[in-house]
Amino acid sequence: MQDTRLLTLSKELQLLGSVQAVLSWDQETYIPNKSHAYRGDQISYLSSLIHSKQTHTEIKQAIETVLSQFSLGTNENRLARVVERNYDLATKLPVSFVEKKSKLISGALEIWGEARKQNNFTLFEQTLGQIIEMTKQECEYYGYQKTPYNALLNLYSEGLTTDSINPNFDILKTELPKLIESQQPVKDIHFKISVAQQQVLTERLLKGIGMNFEQFRQDSSRHPFSTTLGPHDHRVTNKFTVDDIGSIWSGLHEGGHAMYEQGISGEFAGTDLGSNLSLIVHESQSRFWEKIIGFSDEYWQANFELVQPFITTPNITVEQFIKWVRRVKPGLIRIESDELCYDLHVIIRYEIEQLIFTNQITVSEIPEVWNHLYKKYLGVDVPDVANGCLQDIHWAHGSFGYFPTYSLGNIFSSQVLEAYKQFDSEFDTTVRSGNLGKIADWLKTKIHSHGSSLTPEQIITSIDQNRLNPAAYISRLKARYL
Ligand SMILES: [Zn+2]
DSSP states (O other): OOOOHHHHHHHHHHHHHHHHHHHHHHHHHTOOGGGHHHHHHHHHHHHHHHHHHHTOHHHHHHHHHHHHHSOTTSHHHHHHHHHHHHHHHHHHSOHHHHHHHHHHHHHHHHHHHHHHHHTOTHHHHHHHHHHHHHHHHHHHHHOOSSOHHHHHHHHHSTTOOHHHHHHHHHHHHHHHHHHHHTOOOOOOOOBOOOHHHHHHHHHHHHHHTTOOGGGEEEEEOSSOOEEEEETTEEEEEEOOOTTOOTHHHHHHHHHHHHHHHHTSOGGGTTSGGGSOOOHHHHHHHHHIIIIIITTSHHHHHHHHHHHGGGBOSTTOOHHHHHHHHTOOOOOSOGGGOOTTTHHHHHHHHHHHHHHHHTTSSOGGGHHHHHHHHHHHHHOOOOOOSTTTTTSOSTTTTTOTTOTHHHHHHHHHHHHHHHHHHHHOTTHHHHHHTTOHHHHHHHHHHHTGGGTTSSOHHHHHHHHOTTOSOTHHHHHHHHHHHO
C-alpha cells in the first residue's frame, strides 16, 4: 500500500489496540487474583485514548484525502472505507453515552455472574433492563432500516440484516429437527487423560493442521478464546478438564480462528486491513477445522492412534469412537451442544433478541419465552435460569446481534468446503492422508490473505455466487448423520 497520512494513523490505532489486547489476554490467563482493579484502569485508559484518536478530525481529513486520490478497488480506498466505518460508528455515539454504557456493563458482568450462581433472574432483571434500554437508544444513534435490530447486526458483520438471515434460518428450522429425530443413542466412552497430556495432544493436532508455532501459543482459561496480540503473535486459550477430551475440538476451533489471522497478507500487517474481519467469515474458519475436519471419519482414521492410549472403555474401534464424537442429544447448554442442535440454540437467542428490540416482550418475560422456545425447538424442559436464559455472557456484555454470526459461520463453512472440492475432488483422501497443509494453503489464498481488503460480501460471493445459502450445509449434515 502507498504511504499516506491515513496509513500512518491506521498503524498507530492498531498498535494501541494490540497493547490493549495484550493486557486483556493477560487478564484472562495469568493475572493474579487481586490485580484486576488496576488492570481495569489500564484498559479503560487505553480505550478512551483509542476512542479520542479514532474520532479525531485528523482521521476524517485523512480519509477524505485518500478517497479523493484512490479509486474504488484499490487497497488504499478500501483502507479509507474501513477506517471510515469505524469513525462513523464511534462518532455517532455521544461520549457521555459511551462512558455511561461502559460503566453499566462493567458492573453488569458481576451482577450477571452472581444471578447465575444464585440461579435467580430477579437479581439481574433490572440491570438487563437498563442494558436493553441503552442498546435501544444506541440503535437510534446508529440509524437503521426496517428494524432497530439491523443496527446491531451491522456491528458484527457489515451490512447484515434480518432479511438476509431469515431465509437461512427458516431452512435450518425445518431440516435440523428431522435430522435430530433420526439419531440413535451411542455407546458411551471414557478416558483417562491429564491436563498436561491434553496440552501435548492438542498442540500436536494444531501442528497437523498447519499452525505456525513460531508465532503462536496455547494457554488455558475458563472459556476458550483466540486473540491476536500483533501481526506475528496469535494466541488461543483452551479449557482442559481432567479425563475429558473436549479440548481437542475447542483447540481446533480456536486454532481455526488463529490460522485465519496468521494467513493475512503481510502487506496489511498492523493496519486496519489486517483486522476488522467479518465475524461470519471468521467463524466459518474455526468451524471448518472443528466440525468439517475434526468430526470427519477421515480425520480420525488418520489420527485415532493419538487418542487410543487414553481410552479406558475396553475394545473401542475407530468407528465407535467417531460415532461417539458425533453423538447427538438435545440439551440445555449452547456451548456443550452437538453439531445438529447447535444452530437451534442460536436461533432461539436470535428470535428472543428480535422480540426484545421490536418491543414485543418485556425483560421479565424473557425466562418464560426462553423456556417456551427450548421446548418448541429442542423438546427440552428448562429447569432453571442458570441452565436457561442466564447461561451466556453476551447479553450482560451488551452484545445483542452477535449470536446469529455463529450459525451463519456454520453455513458458510460448508460453502467453503464445496468451493475447495472444486479444486481438490479427492478431499476425503487428502484428509485421510493427513495432508492438511494442502487445505490450509488453499484457505489462506482464497480467504485469509485478503484480510479486510475485501468486504464480507465480496469474500462470501468469491466462494459462492449465491451468497449465504444453507443448501451445502444441510446436504453435508444429511450425508454425515443419515
Ligand atoms: Zn469461534
